[in-house]
Amino acid sequence: MFIINCKNYEEISGDKISEFVKIAEKISRKYRLKIAIAPPQHLIGLVSNSKTPILAQHIDNSKVGSTTGYIIPELLKKSKVIGSLINHSEHRISSKDISKLVLKLRELKMISVVCVKDVAEAKKYLKLNPDYIAIEPPELIGSGKAVSNEKPEIIIKAVNAVKSANNNTKLLCGAGIVSGRDVSKALELGSEGILVASGIIKAKNWTKIIEEFAKAMKK
Structure with missing residues (x-):
């Protein structure tokens, strides 16, 4: 799994999100690699009909109906969103909400x-059996210093934890990944995919950097 979190970067604003998704879709086909994109929440409608898997950046533990301003999983599914990030370091939520949201996404057959x-x-959260656990030391997010290089022991320990859990959860590696070399290192350490943001979104050439990451993942 190759997930690109667009956050709320200005580089992806307006119609640029459509251009970005088309580039990712083209590279996904070329390398036969699953690339999922988490656009800014308000731009999901512009790209939800694309062939590229779309994830939400965040969801709320709230109900369908009179819940103004909340991001509701049931409605996201109707907009062809396949799942969501939960508890990103920039949008932390309670353990109770994490538990309920993982269960809700499972019931909806959406990816957590x-x-x-x-x-x-x-x-702690492997006990919930989410589809993916993405490990991202907060201090390395957006730093340009990849966790796979700065703190490889964290990935190794996380890989062992996933194996010990003996469930279907897969490990993703995030934080500071900016090159194909970073991607290769993360996979060598046992990660089954990556979660990346600024390393791609802020690059001057989207096609070049996404392709670099894709090649590293295929190798």
Whole structure:
């Protein structure tokens, strides 16, 4: 799994999101690689009909109906969104909400990507059997310093935790990934995919950087 979190970067604003998704879709076909994109929430409608899998950046533990301003999983599914990030370090939520949201996405047959800051948190939420655990030390997010290089022991320990859990959860590696070399290192350490943001969104040439990451993943 190759997930690109667009956050709320200005580089992806307006119609630029459509251009970005088309580039990712083309590279996905070329390398036969699954690339999922999490656009800014208000831009989901512009790209939800594309062939590229679309994830939400966040969802709320709230109900369908009179819940103004909340991001509701049931409605996202009707907009062809396939799942969501949960508990990203920039949008942390309570353990109770994480548990309820993983269960809700499972009921809806949507993908859950639970973001964790360390191995202890990974072990805690592995008990929920989410589809993916994405480990991202907060201090490395957006730093340009990849966790796979700066703190490889975290990935190794997280990989072991996932194996010990003996469930269907897969591990993704995030934080500071900016090159194909970073991607290769993360996979060598046992990660089954990556979650990346600024390393791609802020690059001057989207096609070049996404292709670089894709080649690294295929190797």
